[in-house]
Amino acid sequence: MKRAILALEDGTCFVGYSFGAEGEAQGEVVFNTSMTGYQEILTDPSYKGQIVVMTYPHIGNYGINDEDIESSRVQVNGFVVKELSTFYSSWRAKKSLEEYLKDHGVVGIQGIDTRALVKRIRERGTLRGIISTVDHDFKSLVQRARSLRDISELDLVKEVATHEVYYWKEGDWDLYRGYITKENDKPLVAVVDFGVKRNILRRLVSEGAKVVVLPSYNASEIIRKINPDAILFSNGPGDPARVLEGIRLVREFMEEKPIMGICLGHQIIGLALGGKTYKLKFGHHGGNHPVKDLRSGHIQITAQNHNFAVDPESLKDVEITHINLLDGTLEGFRHKYLPIYCLQYHPEASPGPHDAKGVFKEFLQLCYARA
Numbered sequence: 001m002k003r004a005i006l007a008l009e010d011g012t013c014f015v016g017y018s019f020g021a022e023g024e025a026q027g028e029v030v031f032n033t034s035m036t037g038y039q040e041i042l043t044d045p046s047y048k049g050q051i052v053v054m055t056y057p058h059i060g061n062y063g064i065n066d067e068d069i070e071s072s073r074v075q076v077n078g079f080v081v082k083e084l085s086t087f088y089s090s091w092r093a094k095k096s097l098e099e100y101l102k103d104h105g106v107v108g109i110q111g112i113d114t115r116a117l118v119k120r121i122r123e124r125g126t127l128r129g130i131i132s133t134v135d136h137d138f139k140s141l142v143q144r145a146r147s148l149r150d151i152s153e154l155d156l157v158k159e160v161a162t163h164e165v166y167y168w169k170e171g172d173w174d175l176y177r178g179y180i181t182k183e184n185d186k187p188l189v190a191v192v193d194f195g196v197k198r199n200i201l202r203r204l205v206s207e208g209a210k211v212v213v214l215p216s217y218n219a220s221e222i223i224r225k226i227n228p229d230a231i232l233f234s235n236g237p238g239d240p241a242r243v244l245e246g247i248r249l250v251r252e253f254m255e256e257k258p259i260m261g262i263c264l265g266h267q268i269i270g271l272a273l274g275g276k277t278y279k280l281k282f283g284h285h286g287g288n289h290p291v292k293d294l295r296s297g298h299i300q301i302t303a304q305n306h307n308f309a310v311d312p313e314s315l316k317d318v319e320i321t322h323i324n325l326l327d328g329t330l331e332g333f334r335h336k337y338l339p340i341y342c343l344q345y346h347p348e349a350s351p352g353p354h355d356a357k358g359v360f361k362e363f364l365q366l367c368y369a370r371a
Contacts, residue, residue, distance in 0.1 A: 002133055004109040006051075006080060007141030009128045009148070012120060016111035018133040020101025025078030026144075027051045028151045029129040030307070031118045033286030036062075037351025038097065042079065042106075043070040045160035045195030046263065046305045048237040049151050051078035051129055052285075055118055060085035063093030064100040067178060070197040070350060074104040075160065075237075078131045080117070084110040107131050125281045126307065151307070152279065156238035157264075160195040162215050165222060170198075171206040184210040187229035187367040192219050194236030194243060194264050199350035203360045204232070209367075216245045220252060230258040230367040233265030235346065240267035240277050240308055247272045254338055260363045261342030263306050266332070269342045270310035273318065273335070280329070283307035284345075287353060290325040291332075291345055299325065300355035302345035309344065339366055 004018035008029065031053040032041055038059050041052060059081040079101060088096050101108050109131050121127060128148040130141050168191075171180045182205050189209040191201065194216060204211050214222050223231065231253055233246060240246075243264070250259065250272035261269040267277050284304040291302045312320055312330040322332030322343065332343040347359035 003136065004131060004133045005136055005141060006109050006112060006129055006131050007138060007145050009142065009145040010124055011142050013138045013141065014112040014117060016109045019084050019098045019110050020079065020108035021105045022133045023107055024134060025051060025107040025131040026148055027077035029053060029121060029127050030283055030285050031055055031121055033288055034351055037287065039064055039068045040070050040351045042074045042076055044197060044305060045071050045075050046235050046237050047076045048156045048160050048195065049154055050076060051080060051131060052076045053080040053114055053117055055114060057082040057114065058085060060097035061088055062090040063088030064095050064097055065090065065092040066094055067092065067173065070199060074101065074106050076106065079106060079108040080112065080114065081108070081110045082114040107133065121282050126283060152239040154238060155242055157194045157236050157243055160237060161193045162213055164215065166213050168201040168211040168213055169205060171202050184208055186210065187364060188212065189230050189232055190214055190223055190226065190228035191232045191234055192216050192246065192249060194234050194246060196234035197348060197350060199348040200234060200262060203348045203357065207360045207364050209364055219249055223253065228257065230260070233259065233261040233268055235263035235265060240264055240271055243268055254340055258339035258366050263344060263346060266342035266344045267308055267310055269340060270315060273315060276311045276314040277308050278311060279308050287351055289345065291322050292325055293322055295321055301353045302356055303349040303352065304345045306344060341366060
């Protein structure tokens with residue numbers, strides 16, 4: 001196995017072994033607490049610009065299949081695991097995790113103390129880092145890690161969002177038939193793509209919506225032309241304050257159409273309503289975050305992937321609907337007078353848990369009520 005080094009901007013270096021492609025990967029280092037679902041995590045556009053550390057120690061044991069993907073390619077900049085499985089076993093698997101990363105040119109490192117790495121991120125906050133299989137000079141790597149641009153300075157949405165309009169007809173996955181195609185007529189939901197996960201689209205289709213996906217840069221013109229019944233602002237990477245076209249779109253249509261936002265979309269809506277966002281110390285990434293629905297008192301275990309949050313004290317004329325029980329951050333709100341509803345967590349949950357999958361039905365009921 002070839003030697004690899006992960007160097008952080010605080011001067012810490014971890015020595016391990018390379019897997020996947022050889023070369024270098026750089027970006028913001030974050031950790032994900034999910035025990036499974038590494039293929040969905042790798043292909044989640046919200047991870048663009050980041051190196052992802054898996055806290056679960058044994059990764060790769062069920063391989064890679066053709067179906068559990070959230071976009072057309074691997075989106076993470078780099079991948080870090082404690083132990084890469086040397087073999088895989090699943091009736092759906094087509095290749096190994098290492099082959100998958102190699103095919104997509106993504107550098108990985110294994111064999112390091114991921115517990116120590118995660119502890120450092122939790123204590124210091126999110127850190128910029130570099131994985132290298134070619135440069136083994138600690139001082140050089142640390143200096144280069146310190147020179148990396150902060151993720152809030154990058155326009156990552158344009159790297160992951162669609163440039164074309166397309167209709168999506170694929171619904172939820174079935175054990176015997178795979179993904180089921182559905183031809184729905186109404187309601188027509190326009191999804192503004194900032195890096196949308198495919199399972200958001202699948203959930204909308206499965207609940208009965210006709211789904212059209214739009215690029216954000218000319219969405220206003222298209223929305224005026226097709227006149228959808230509702231608009232959904234998707235998840236995506238980076239700082240919401242940089243997504244000015246999204247903020248303008250919300251302000252343009254918030255008194256005309258039912259609007260839903262998920263993750264980055266939630267943050268964009270918060271900014272459009274005059275609120276403020278801020279960067280979390282190390283973000284929320286994983287499938288075990290407890291969220292309380294303040295309307296019903298029910299608690300859901302949710303999937304999350306975000307580094308920024310909305311300040312609830314900065315919002316006016318909204319009802320806070322959901323809060324995070326780990327740190328009290330805002331997880332959802334709805335407008336008191338306008339048909340606007342948004343969530344910070346990922347109700348499509350791919351990978352799971354699926355406690356919050358009914359959210360999409362709730363949104364479509366809002367569409368029917370406005371029809």
